């Protein structure tokens with residue numbers, strides 16, 4: 001079976017509060033035994049994601065900063081499909097350079113007349129306070145390339161959000177929401193990057209992989225929409241993000257526990273009874 005799993009990190013593979021993935025580990029191990037690559041797909045930076053990928057024991061491509069780029073830290077047969085370079089690594093860039101996003105956040109602050117505080121306005125200490133990350137992880141989170149996370153306080157009205165979206169859209173930019181922050185990006189999202197990567201894998205291997213995507217937040221919806229199977233795991237309070245596209249599976253398990261259940265169910269479906277037995 002050729003399969004490909006795309007996953008969000010915070011609140012999905014990683015616990016929303018503790019950033020741990022113990023509950024998902026059995027399913028990660030089953031995917032490794034089945035030879036199914038796991039592609040991390042997050043609003044986190046390249047620096048953060050390369051560290052996490054290593055700690056998770058994974059390899060292969062990464063989708064960084066809400067689909068701002070697909071990068072390939074460890075080279076390999078797919079490298080020829082990547083037309084760009086990001087810090088010497090093979091990459092496919094979709095995003096808008098960070099300095100332009102910082103200028104746009106200044107403009108938006110003015111237009112919205114609101115208190116918008118971005119990662120670029122804060123030092124690693126403040127980012128550590130916001131996120132609960134340790135100082136080294138907060139410094140990696142501050143190394144932005146294609147996505148500016150920001151706090152918008154007090155919580156904006158739907159009208160204020162729509163006005164901000166229109167102002168940004170006129171400049172080819174987008175507003176999306178992750179678990180903790182608003183995100184200002186270029187005209188990119190996780191779904192567009194995942195689709196490009198699935199195509200690249202299909203060209204390299206001659207077979208289209210069956211895709212599973214897992215997420216928990218609004219910025220994951222474009223990703224869930226393009227996968228063969230899209231799964232929304234439950235949030236810490238047991239509810240699901242409203243507004244999931246038709247066909248998306250609402251997994252009742254929370255975060256990494258829901259991740260494990262959904263992946264095991266999907267493996268059972270795509271491997272069929274024979275492979276499932278031989279996997280025990």
Ligand SMILES: [Mg+2]
Nearest residue numbers: 010011179217
């Ligand atoms: Mg999330």
